[in-house]
Amino acid sequence: MAPDTSLAHLSDVLFTWTVFVYAVAMLGFAVEFAFARIARARGDQPTRSERFGKAAVAVTVAGWGLHVSSVVTRGLAAHRVPWGNMFEFSTMVALVAVTVFLALLLRQPVRFLGAFVLAPVVLYLGLAGTVLYVPVAPLQPVLNSYWIKIHVVAAITASGAFMVSGVITLLYLMKSWLERRSAGVSLGPGTAAAVELRQDASGPRGAARSMVDGLAKWLPASDRLDRLAYQVIGFAFPVWTFAIIAGAIWAKYAWSRYWGWDPKETWSFITWVAYAAYLHARATAGWKGRKAAYLSLVGFGALMVDYYVVNTVITGLHSYAGVN
Amino acid sequence: MTDTIAQTTATETTAAETLSTAPVAPSSAGRRRPLLRAWRQLTSMRTALLLLSLLALAAVPGTLIPQRGLNPVKVAQFYSDHPTLAPVFDKLSLFDVFAAPWFAAIYLLLFVSLIGCLVPRIRLHARALRRTPPAAPRNLLRLSASADWTDPRPAPAVIDSAVAALRSARWRTDVRTEADGAVSVAAEKGYLRETGNLVFHVALLVLLTGIGLGGLFGYKGTVLVPEGGGFANVQSSYDVFSPSRLFHDTKLPPFSFTLDKFTATYQPNGQPKSFGAQVTYRATPDAPARPFDVSPNHPLSIGGSDVYLVGHGYALHLQVRDKAGRLVYDKVTPFLPDDAMFTSHGVVKVPDGLPHQVGLTGFFYPTYGPSPLGAQSTYPAPTDPVLDLAAWQGDLGLSSGRPQSVYTLPVANLKNIGTTQLTPGKTWRLKDGSSVTFVSVQQWATFQVAHDPGTSIVLVAAVFIVAGLLVSLRVRRRRLWVRARPAASSASAGATVVEAGGLARSDADGFTAEFDQLVQRLKD
Numbered sequence: 001m002a003p004d005t006s007l008a009h010l011s012d013v014l015f016t017w018t019v020f021v022y023a024v025a026m027l028g029f030a031v032e033f034a035f036a037r038i039a040r041a042r043g044d045q046p047t048r049s050e051r052f053g054k055a056a057v058a059v060t061v062a063g064w065g066l067h068v069s070s071v072v073t074r075g076l077a078a079h080r081v082p083w084g085n086m087f088e089f090s091t092m093v094a095l096v097a098v099t100v101f102l103a104l105l106l107r108q109p110v111r112f113l114g115a116f117v118l119a120p121v122v123l124y125l126g127l128a129g130t131v132l133y134v135p136v137a138p139l140q141p142v143l144n145s146y147w148i149k150i151h152v153v154a155a156i157t158a159s160g161a162f163m164v165s166g167v168i169t170l171l172y173l174m175k176s177w178l179e180r181r182s183a184g185v186s187l188g189p190g191t192a193a194a195v196e197l198r199q200d201a202s203g204p205r206g207a208a209r210s211m212v213d214g215l216a217k218w219l220p221a222s223d224r225l226d227r228l229a230y231q232v233i234g235f236a237f238p239v240w241t242f243a244i245i246a247g248a249i250w251a252k253y254a255w256s257r258y259w260g261w262d263p264k265e266t267w268s269f270i271t272w273v274a275y276a277a278y279l280h281a282r283a284t285a286g287w288k289g290r291k292a293a294y295l296s297l298v299g300f301g302a303l304m305v306d307y308y309v310v311n312t313v314i315t316g317l318h319s320y321a322g323v324n
Numbered sequence: 325m326t327d328t329i330a331q332t333t334a335t336e337t338t339a340a341e342t343l344s345t346a347p348v349a350p351s352s353a354g355r356r357r358p359l360l361r362a363w364r365q366l367t368s369m370r371t372a373l374l375l376l377s378l379l380a381l382a383a384v385p386g387t388l389i390p391q392r393g394l395n396p397v398k399v400a401q402f403y404s405d406h407p408t409l410a411p412v413f414d415k416l417s418l419f420d421v422f423a424a425p426w427f428a429a430i431y432l433l434l435f436v437s438l439i440g441c442l443v444p445r446i447r448l449h450a451r452a453l454r455r456t457p458p459a460a461p462r463n464l465l466r467l468s469a470s471a472d473w474t475d476p477r478p479a480p481a482v483i484d485s486a487v488a489a490l491r492s493a494r495w496r497t498d499v500r501t502e503a504d505g506a507v508s509v510a511a512e513k514g515y516l517r518e519t520g521n522l523v524f525h526v527a528l529l530v531l532l533t534g535i536g537l538g539g540l541f542g543y544k545g546t547v548l549v550p551e552g553g554g555f556a557n558v559q560s561s562y563d564v565f566s567p568s569r570l571f572h573d574t575k576l577p578p579f580s581f582t583l584d585k586f587t588a589t590y591q592p593n594g595q596p597k598s599f600g601a602q603v604t605y606r607a608t609p610d611a612p613a614r615p616f617d618v619s620p621n622h623p624l625s626i627g628g629s630d631v632y633l634v635g636h637g638y639a640l641h642l643q644v645r646d647k648a649g650r651l652v653y654d655k656v657t658p659f660l661p662d663d664a665m666f667t668s669h670g671v672v673k674v675p676d677g678l679p680h681q682v683g684l685t686g687f688f689y690p691t692y693g694p695s696p697l698g699a700q701s702t703y704p705a706p707t708d709p710v711l712d713l714a715a716w717q718g719d720l721g722l723s724s725g726r727p728q729s730v731y732t733l734p735v736a737n738l739k740n741i742g743t744t745q746l747t748p749g750k751t752w753r754l755k756d757g758s759s760v761t762f763v764s765v766q767q768w769a770t771f772q773v774a775h776d777p778g779t780s781i782v783l784v785a786a787v788f789i790v791a792g793l794l795v796s797l798r799v800r801r802r803r804l805w806v807r808a809r810p811a812a813s814s815a816s817a818g819a820t821v822v823e824a825g826g827l828a829r830s831d832a833d834g835f836t837a838e839f840d841q842l843v844q845r846l847k848d
Contacts, residue, residue, distance in 0.1 A: 137591070137595075238794050242790050256623070261391065273376055273377075
């Protein structure tokens with residue numbers, strides 16, 4: 001069946017709006033942070049900032065709705081699942097990342113993540129829409145299997161969640177660095193006073209420093225961030241494991257073997273091993289905390305290589321990117 | 325791997341309050357026995373972590389340097405591009421990373437370390453499953469989740485209802501009377517976490533065993549079959565056959581098939597839309613013939629082996645006649661594709677039947693597109709098929725004993741006796757009176773036949789890997805104690821002072837909510 005061009009166009013328009021609305025929501029979260037700082041400096045209740053934060057959540061939900069519509073119309077236009085090439089794949093990963101954030105928000109107070117999740121999402125979608133964009137087209141014959149619904153959906157879900165855990169891990173590292181620094185400067189009690197003092201420092205460096213200190217106060221304690229990252233990885237890791245196994249079963253049908261150390265397979269294996277190392281490190285004295293966090297970032301780095309370097313630079317059996 | 329996928333959040337260290345079932349840390353006894361010490365070192369979590377990191381790192385060159393198993397042509401290219409570096413790489417097995425001894429060393433050490441950690445842990449867990457929950461620590465209110473209240477009922481009634489409530493929530497319970505007369509319930513839940521963890525790791529070992537079995541007893545081979553052609557599953561029928569180390573060719577299932585028709589459809593830009601090979605097969609020579617459509621993602625399974633469609637191209641029906649019009653060559657000749665639009669090349673060798681040996685080299689364009697740089701096919705379907713032919717005369721070298729590819733003709737010692745362009749149905753008459761007829765365009769398909777006896781083991785292991793992982797990451801191990809003591813003051817005679825405390829190994833947030841809920845039930 002030929003692609004439906006008017007639907008395809010509608011999907012593109014919805015996509016552009018999604019990016020725009022997410023950017024507005026991101027700004028809203030940033031304003032919440034700024035007002036919260038001002039309120040704290042004045043000793044006021046942060047009611048105004050909270051209003052901005054809640055509005056930003058509402059805008060994010062609206063953006064999410066547009067995002068879902070864009071993906072659905074793309075699938076309808078192409079008469080197939082909307083994750084058949086790299087553009088569509090990136091779009092779906094971003095959608096999962098936002099979904100994970102909103103799902104977390106339903107259960108715990110994680111609004112502080114808003115700007116930090118939306119920033120890479122907007123960047124990711126921006127890149128997808130410009131560099132990776134391809135018009136609607138049918139699937140390559142080898143992708144035409146129901147396994148595309150199982151293997152690729154699992155891979156997308158895990159990747160989107162890993163993206164959120166990557167953001168949380170970066171925040172954790174920043175917060176734990178700030179905690180150690182302020183503990184070192186103030187020598188125990190009087191931490192707040194020491195931070196206040198540094199906030200008075202003038203000049204651009206002082207401003208940047210006070211910004212970082214403001215952020216430090218804004219973020220929850222590092223062990224909470226650590227647990228949050230673990231929670232998300234604890235969800236994503238089994239899904240990723242399942243994605244690899246489903247991929248192996250599909251490979252058995254499509255390429256006559258379940259595992260062949262194709263670059264895509266190898267990098268997904270490296271990603272898996274790195275996150276497995278993270279889970280083990282978290283239970284090992286001397287590796288807990290920051291070292292474990294670095295391992296999970298290595299895992300995320302391997303995941304990015306798996307998608308972007310393998311698809312574009314290293315040729316292998318998974319050359320479905322559609323970009324050359 | 326000590327204490328896998330778990331964390332100890334409890335700051336308390338008394339035996340009752342630690343949830344870990346992990347083996348204790350190496351004692352000083354190890355220091356006096358170097359072998360034992362080395363073993364403990366190998367089975368420690370730190371070593372496992374190091375080996376895991378090494379495994380990830382070691383896999384990287386396998387994706388950056390061309391690999392023989394994936395693309396031998398690229399390895400050859402690397403040799404000619406880097407003549408000094410390539411032999412060094414080869415010595416280091418960098419062209420076969422995943423079969424390299426150093427790669428094997430890493431994963432074998434990892435698995436030895438895993439076994440060394442699993443065995444004591446399985447023993448400990450089996451013991452823990454049989455044991456009753458540990459006695460309550462002295463001060464329950466010191467635990468991360470705790471509560472105390474006064475119950476109007478007497479102590480035994482409080483304890484009975486607590487046990488009933490905990491049992492109905494599937495906690496394992498044990499009632500003890502303490503030295504000072506207080507009665508306590510110890511309860512524990514979430515043993516499945518460690519069970520899942522152990523299942524996951526044992527399944528990993530089984531997976532490796534399955535992979536090993538496939539590597540020892542499997543086989544695979546590829547064969548090109550033109551439309552109308554057939555294949556019988558004996559080793560000599562294959563174009564390429566790779567048996568595994570312990571494979572024996574008497575184990576080849578005696579199936580056969582013929583390729584009746586190959587169909588390919590394309591998008592307007594030339595990208596493939598669908599492929600399909602209609603075959604008729606017999607599972608054994610006496611079995612009835614059955615039709616089957618082999619296509620991507622749809623292999624044919626016969627006798628434990630699978631037949632996959634892995635490639636396709638054009639085969640041209642060509643005839644060569646001598647001066648008298650007698651047929652000396654009449655074959656469907658496969659041409660190999662050179663690009664995505666199926667510009668293809670092929671060769672015909674006629675050693676007998678003509679006064680001199682004759683060879684033909686040809687380029688075939690399914691959709692002819694002339695260009696100043698030489699012709700090229702512009703679409704993969706045969707909408708305007710054209711064959712460019714060159715004829716050569718002389719000694720084809722077939723009797724020299726040196727093996728020769730059927731797709732190449734070494735023309736250095738041959739004389740060119742003409743070139744032409746043909747379309748289907750046309751005949752080319754050469755100067756010596758012989759003729760070449762381009763009868764029709766047909767297609768061929770390449771099939772891969774593969775058998776891997778380890779597959780089902782690997783699949784079952786994979787299922788257990790995911791199940792074990794889900795359980796070990798979802799279930800929380802937690803302990804809870806309730807202590808009831810008759811109230812001391814005479815004002816509340818008959819009433820009971822109740823204390824409850826609990827701890828969880830991970831996800832303390834979730835546990836607090838569960839604890840509060842349980843306490844609420846106990847109070848009611």
